[in-house]
Amino acid sequence: xxxxxxxxxxxxxxxxxxxxxxxxxxxxxxxxxxxxxxxxxxxxxxxxxxxxxxxxxxxxxxxxxxxxxxxxxxxxxxxxxxxxxxxxxxxxxxxxxxxxxxxxxxxxxxxxxxxxxxxxxxxxxxxxxxxxxxxxxxxxxxxxxxxxxxxxxxxxxxxxxxxxxxxxxxxxxxxxxxxxxxxxxxxxxxxxxxxxxxxxxxxxxxxxxxxxxxxxxxxxxxxxxxxxxxxxxxxxxxxxxxxxxxxxxxxxxxxxxxxxxxxxxxxxxxxxxxxxxxxxxxxxxxxxxxxxxxxxxxxxxxxxxxxxxxxxxxxxxxxxxxxxxxxxxxxxxxxxxxxxxxxxxxxxxxxxxxxxxxxxxxxxxxxxxxxxxxxxxxxxxxxxxxxxxxxxxxxxxxxxxxxxxxxxxxxxxxxxxxxxxxxxxxxxxxxxxxxxxxxxxxxxxxxxxxxxxxxxxxxxxxxxxxxxxxxxxxxxxxxxxxxxxxxxxxxxxxxxxxxxxxxxxxxxxxxxxxxxxxxxxxxxxxxxxxxxxxxxxxxxxxxxxxxxxxxxxxxxxxxxxxxxxxxxxxxxxxxxxxxxxxxxxxxxxxxxxxxxxxxxxxxxxxxxxxxxxxxxxxxxxxxxxxxxxxxxxxxxxxxxxxxxxxxxxxxxxxxxxxxxxxxxxxxxxxxxxxxxxxxxxxxxxxxxxxxxxxxxxxxxxxxxxxxxxxxxxxxxxxxxxxxxxxxxxxxxxxxxxxxxxxxxxxxxxxxxxxxxxxxxxxxxxxxxxxxxxxxxxxxxxxxxxxxx
Numbered sequence: 149x150x151x152x153x154x155x156x157x158x159x160x161x162x163x164x165x166x167x168x169x170x171x172x173x174x175x176x177x178x179x180x181x182x183x184x185x186x187x188x189x190x191x192x193x194x195x196x197x198x199x200x201x202x203x204x205x206x207x208x209x210x211x212x213x214x215x216x217x218x219x220x221x222x223x224x225x226x227x228x229x230x231x232x233x234x235x236x237x238x239x240x241x242x243x244x245x246x247x248x249x250x251x252x253x254x255x256x257x258x259x260x261x262x263x264x265x266x267x268x269x270x271x272x273x274x275x276x277x278x279x280x281x282x283x284x285x286x287x288x289x290x291x292x293x294x295x296x297x298x299x300x301x302x303x304x305x306x307x308x309x310x311x312x313x314x315x316x317x318x319x320x321x322x323x324x325x326x327x328x329x330x331x332x333x334x335x336x337x338x339x340x341x342x343x344x345x346x347x348x349x350x351x352x353x354x355x356x357x358x359x360x361x362x363x364x365x366x367x368x369x370x371x372x373x374x375x376x377x378x379x380x381x382x383x384x385x386x387x388x389x390x391x392x393x394x395x396x397x398x399x400x401x402x403x404x405x406x407x408x409x410x411x412x413x414x415x416x417x418x419x420x421x422x423x424x425x426x427x428x429x430x431x432x433x434x435x436x437x438x439x440x441x442x443x444x445x446x447x448x449x450x451x452x453x454x455x456x457x458x459x460x461x462x463x464x465x466x467x468x469x470x471x472x473x474x475x476x477x478x479x480x481x482x483x484x485x486x487x488x489x490x491x492x493x494x495x496x497x498x499x500x501x502x503x504x505x506x507x508x509x510x511x512x513x514x515x516x517x518x519x520x521x522x523x524x525x526x527x528x529x530x531x532x533x534x535x536x537x538x539x540x541x542x543x544x545x546x547x548x549x550x551x552x553x554x555x556x557x558x559x560x561x562x563x564x565x566x567x568x569x570x571x572x573x574x575x576x577x578x579x580x581x582x583x584x585x586x587x588x589x590x591x592x593x594x595x596x597x598x599x600x601x602x603x604x605x606x607x608x609x610x611x612x613x614x615x616x617x618x619x620x621x622x623x624x625x626x627x628x629x630x631x632x633x634x635x636x637x638x639x640x641x642x643x644x645x646x647x648x649x650x651x652x653x654x655x656x657x658x659x660x661x662x663x664x665x666x667x668x669x670x671x672x673x674x675x676x677x678x679x680x681x682x683x684x685x686x687x688x689x690x691x692x693x694x695x696x697x698x699x700x701x702x703x704x705x706x707x708x709x710x711x712x713x714x715x716x717x718x719x720x721x722x723x724x725x726x727x728x729x730x731x732x733x734x735x736x737x738x739x740x741x742x743x744x745x746x747x748x749x750x751x752x753x754x755x756x757x758x759x760x761x762x763x764x765x766x767x768x769x770x771x772x773x774x775x776x777x778x779x780x781x782x783x784x785x786x787x788x789x790x791x792x793x794x795x796x797x798x799x800x801x802x803x804x805x806x807x808x809x810x811x812x813x814x815x816x817x818x819x820x821x822x823x824x825x826x827x828x829x830x831x832x833x834x835x836x837x838x839x840x841x842x843x844x845x846x847x848x849x850x851x852x853x854x855x856x857x858x859x860x861x862x863x864x865x866x867x868x869x870x871x872x873x874x875x876x877x878x879x880x881x882x883x884x885x886x887x888x889x890x891x892x893x894x895x896x897x898x899x900x901x902x903x904x905x906x907x908x909x910x911x912x913x914x915x916x917x918x919x920x921x922x923x924x925x926x927x928x929x930x931x932x933x934x935x936x
Contacts, residue, residue: 591627
């Protein structure tokens with residue numbers, strides 16, 4: 149029995165919302181008959197809806213008839229006549245509807261306003277939010293406000309079922325595959341952005357709403373707008389990490405054109421070009437914000453004051469990007485700088501509703517509490533509950549909108565649970581107490597992420613004292629005044645040993661709070677537990693019970709009469725767009741020259757204050773990883789072109805191999821050229837120092853000449869110190885873009901692309917060059933010279 153039919157059997161009241169759905173599905177029956185693909189696929193679901201609703205009404209009629217019979221047994225003189233007359237009349241009416249599919253009959257029985265007003269869908273996703281998180285938020289809110297134990301949160305009032313979360317590749321899903329289930333109504337592999345398990349693009353409910361129904365569409369998130377969940381509704385990529393390409397699609401560069409009308413969130417760095425004077429983490433120099441405005445008509449808002457100036461009659465499309473990367477945790481957020489999730493949602497609903505009234509079309513809005521998940525990854529209970537509470541406030545706002553606009557459906561669920569979160573913890577070998585300590589959570593003032601960065605900065609600048617640790621990190625930040633000697637010594641001994649060190653620092657801070665609060669976690673990753681499903685609005689009782697996450701996408705598609713198959717066909721018919729997936733797909737397979745991202749020999753923030761941890765993490769995890777992916781893909785394509793003896797394709801691929809292969813070679817050398825200040829020699833020694841003095845007169849003169857060459861690089865490129873084997877001397881050289889140094893043996897390479905320094909030094913390259921000398925690892929430079 150389908151989940152829809154099961155739901156209708158459980159509802160024995162003649163609900164106007166159910167009548168509305170029934171009339172809706174009657175109106176689609178002829179479309180299904182005329183559309184062979186719909187009959188085989190989604191059309192079969194339409195028929196299940198209609199038949200289930202019909203059976204529910206028949207059951208209801210029989211139930212009413214039985215009630216009349218019961219009155220006869222009480223002695224009513226006309227009861228038998230009334231019973232028979234009522235039953236016959238209802239039977240004739242239902243048979244007439246079933247045979248004729250006359251939509252007007254059921255329409256007249258339902259609330260006409262439901263049909264006069266356009267339909268809206270608000271899909272809310274609480275990323276990483278499991279059942280225990282709802283309990284935690286409810287109990288904490290009750291305790292904080294002195295409420296009765298029977299108090300509930302906005303979500304509690306509309307809980308109707310559970311969603312099962314596994315992906316096509318794993319019992320434990322990631323956010324990309326989880327969101328693809330909602331957006332496409334299809335299971336896919338972890339990492340998939342709007343593609344099926346074979347990495348073919350699949351149409352999304354947002355795209356079909358825009359293309360087929362001319363509806364307004366929006367995304368509101370606290371992550372980067374190009375991050376997994378928002379990306380899945382508005383773009384297609386087999387790899388969630390390709391956010392530059394995802395941002396391009398969101399702006400409008402895909403076969404469907406622009407399908408998003410409104411975007412609020414973070415992630416402006418993926419829209420700025422490297423050659424611009426703005427903050428960028430893009431691999432290339434495309435300024436997508438300018439392209440969005442000039443080519444696709446976007447209005448762009450980039451700070452709090454601009455956000456506040458937005459009125460409900462604002463022109464669409466518009467995007468508001470309020471942070472270079474993810475927006476801040478709610479407990480760290482400065483309200484003067486960034487709007488909250490509730491504020492962004494309120495503004496989005498106001499703008500979309502106003503535009504909807506003008507156009508006579510409904511809207512689809514996806515809202516994500518993105519950082520609920522990130523706090524759980526860090527096992528940070530305080531950040532987790534604060535972002536959860538902000539999500540609850542947003543739900544309350546949307547619920548009011550649904551009540552005022554009864555044509556609107558609200559669905560809220562999670563893509564997965566994160567952290568294996570538990571209320572109750574055994575902190576020693578003794579049998580645990582049945583208690584928790586919410587007052588511990590109430591004293592925390594900052595997220596463990598923020599506090600970890602503070603302590604790391606203090607360690608890197610040699611200002612990390614015991615007093616600072618106790619007063620600023622423990623007492624002011626965590627509200628902990630009883631830190632143990634063991635805990636204190638752990639932080640005093642902490643050093644930036646590798647790229648994972650900062651994460652370990654965050655985890656330790658979080659655990660200090662969790663242990664004292666008697667809160668437990670089982671993982672820093674995701675789990676496979678079912679997540680709660682919440683809904684209100686027309687027909688949402690059909691979602692009652694336990695469902696696969698794909699059922700949610702199916703429900704939205706059916707409610708809005710969408711055609712995702714047609715969108716999928718259009719996407720895959722575009723040969724240029726389909727071909728663009730092949731390089732990405734190739735990066736997943738074993739190919740003859742596959743390269744991998746090398747691990748850094750130090751933490752991302754180990755080079756602070758000279759190079760920030762944020763720059764290093766983006767530079768390594770985003771930029772270098774993209775070169776790796778694209779090089780592997782180009783190599784596979786090149787291999788296939790040789791097998792096919794396609795000379796034209798072989799020549800076309802040379803640039804991709806050179807650019808991405810050079811990027812990998814250059815960056816792999818660059819990471820080892822650097823070291824935390826104090827590690828490695830502070831200046832050249834031995835044979836290297838002698839060679840520099842011989843060629844340039846002194847180390848200081850060498851630095852001046854090297855800096856001049858680096859600053860003089862036009863656009864993007866590299867500055868090098870190389871060894872000329874023929875002339876047996878050192879030489880300073882530069883290369884453009886990602887060209888490797890081929891005519892010399894590279895000893896020292898400095899990346900002068902703006903992504904290497906802009907977030908810290910803006911476009912002032914001389915300041916970056918002055919700072920980088922503090923973190924050069926001269927020992928590795930000397931080692932390369934000895935091997936040259």
